[in-house]
Amino acid sequence: MKKAIVALGGNALLRGDQLGTIEEQEQNSKDTLENIVYLIKAGYNIVITHGNGPQVGNILMRNDAGEEMYKIAQMPLDICVADSQGGIGYMLERMLRNVLKENNIEKEVVTLVTPVEVDINDEAFKNPTKRVGKIYNKAQADKLSNEKKWIFKSDPKLPDGWRRVVPSPQPIKVMNYPVIDQLVEAGNIVIAVGGGGVPVYIDEKKHVRPAEAVIDKDRASSVLGIEIKADEFYILTDVPYVFINFKQPGEKKLETLTVKEAKEYLKQGMFGEGSMAPKVEACIKFLENGGKKAIITEARELSKPGSGTQIII
C-alpha cells in the first residue's frame, strides 16, 4: 500500500481575508479534507501535516493580552506551538471523521502532539528571521526587547511597526516518527507535525530542551516523509501548479519537473523566496532521500489524478 504525506498550507485552514472564527476554519478544513478523500479512496495510507501561522499568531497575541489585562503568566513559544497543535489537530480530526463517515470509509483518525528536534547550533539561531505575534511600536518593542530579550525587526509595510523575530532552524528529526509509522502502517490516518512541530533540541546531558523557534512545516513534513519512507509527498497550497516567473512576464506553468530542473530554477531565483522556493526545496530533499514523487498543488486538484506540478527524481 502506498504511503503519502499530505501537508496542508495555512490557507487550507484559514484564508488571509477571513476573520479567523472557528466556523470559517471548520468550513475551510472540511473543503480541504473532502479532497483528501480522493487519495484515501485511491488506496493511500496517509499522514496529514499542517501549518499554524494564523492560529499561533492569535495564541501569541492572546498571551500578550492576558498578561496585560489579567497578569496571567505568558507561555513560551514552544507551549504556544503545542497549544496550536492541540486545537488545530482536534479540529481537523473531527472534520475528517465526519468526511470519512459521509464517504462510508472506515478508518481510525489519530492526532499526535509532535516535538521536532533541531540543532541548537543551527545558523538560524544567530539570525532570527521569522516574524511572529503582535505588531508593536518602537517604544513597546524596546521595552520587550529589554525585559524578555526578544529580538525585533521592523515591518517593511508599516511606518512604526515592529515584530518579534524568531529563528527558523532546519528540522533534524520528528521525535515520534516510529510511532507515526506504526500507526500509518496499521491503516490509521495520522495527523501530526502541526505547525512544523514543537521545536526542541538535545543538550549536552541528552535532555530534551525547548527551543524558542518555529519550524517550517514543509521542511518538517519532508523529514517525516523520509523517516517513514513515504512514497509520495503532497504540498497543498493556494495555486494549482508551480509557475516560473509567477505573475511576471514569461510566466510558465510547470506540469512535470525533475529534481535537476528544479535545482536549476531555484539557482536562477525563478520561484518566490519565502513562498514557493522553500516548498520546492522540501520536495527536492524528500526525493533525494528515497521519496518517489512530490506534488505541489491545490487541494481541489486531487480529484484529478496526475494534476498539479509533479516533481520526480
Next chain:
Amino acid sequence: MKKAIVALGGNALLRGDQLGTIEEQEQNSKDTLENIVYLIKAGYNIVITHGNGPQVGNILMRNDAGEEMYKIAQMPLDICVADSQGGIGYMLERMLRNVLKENNIEKEVVTLVTPVEVDINDEAFKNPTKRVGKIYNKAQADKLSNEKKWIFKSDPKLPDGWRRVVPSPQPIKVMNYPVIDQLVEAGNIVIAVGGGGVPVYIDEKKHVRPAEAVIDKDRASSVLGIEIKADEFYILTDVPYVFINFKQPGEKKLETLTVKEAKEYLKQGMFGEGSMAPKVEACIKFLENGGKKAIITEARELSKPGSGTQIII
C-alpha cells in the same frame, strides 16, 4: 505485563499557591513523573492522563483578553480544551523523556489529542455546574449572557463575582481508545485524555459535534481504563490516603477499602463532594467493570508499593 492508568491531578502540574509560570509547571511535572518511574520500573505499561483546570482557565481568560484588546475571534470551549491538551501533553512528554533518560529507561513517549464522546441528552446539559474562566461582575455577566448565551452563577466567595458555568456530562467513550491500547500494548508510554478529553457528541447524522462542556478527568480516565482493560487505576492527588471525615472529628485514614464499603461511605456523605467523592466513584466504576485495583494517593507514595488507599472489589 500489567497495564495501569495514572491520572495526574491539577496539583501535580500547578499548585494553587503558584503563579502558573512554565518553570513552576515544569518542575511540578518533573517531581510527579520521577515518582511514576517506580511504576515503570515495576514493569507496568502505562497511560498517563491529566487535569487541565488552571491551564484551560488561563486559556479562556486569554481568549477574553485577546477579543477585548485586539478583536481576535474567541475560540469555543472545545478548542480551548484541545489547546490545553497540546500544551500540557507536550510539556509532560518532554519532562518524561528526560526523567526516563536519567533513569536509563528506553521507552517511547507519545501524546495523543483525545476527543471523548458524551451524550447530548445527558442531564448535565440541563444543569451546568462547572465554573470556568474569568470572574465577571453582574453587568459584564449579563452582557455576555445576552451576547453569547453563556450561563452564569455567582461565586459564593465574592460579593459581585459571576462565573460562566458549563455542563460536566458523563464520558461515554474515549474516541481513540483502540489506538491508545495498541500503543500501550506495544510498550509505549501514552499521554492522553488531557483535561478529561475534548467533549464531543454524535448527532443524528452520525457526525461528531463539539459539546460546550468539560469532562471530569477521573471519570474519563476510568472509562479509558475499562476500554483498554487496564489492571490498575491510580489517581494521584494532594493527599497520601483517602480519609473519612477529612479534617473533622472522627477523621480516619483508609488503607484498604472494598467497593461495598466505598459505596456505603459515599451514601453517608463521608467524602468531600466535588473533591474526593467523584474520585472514589470513578474507582468504583473501574472496579465494577473489570479493573482489579484502584489506588488513590500522592505521587510520592508510589515509591512505597502498597501505600495509598487501595480500593478492591
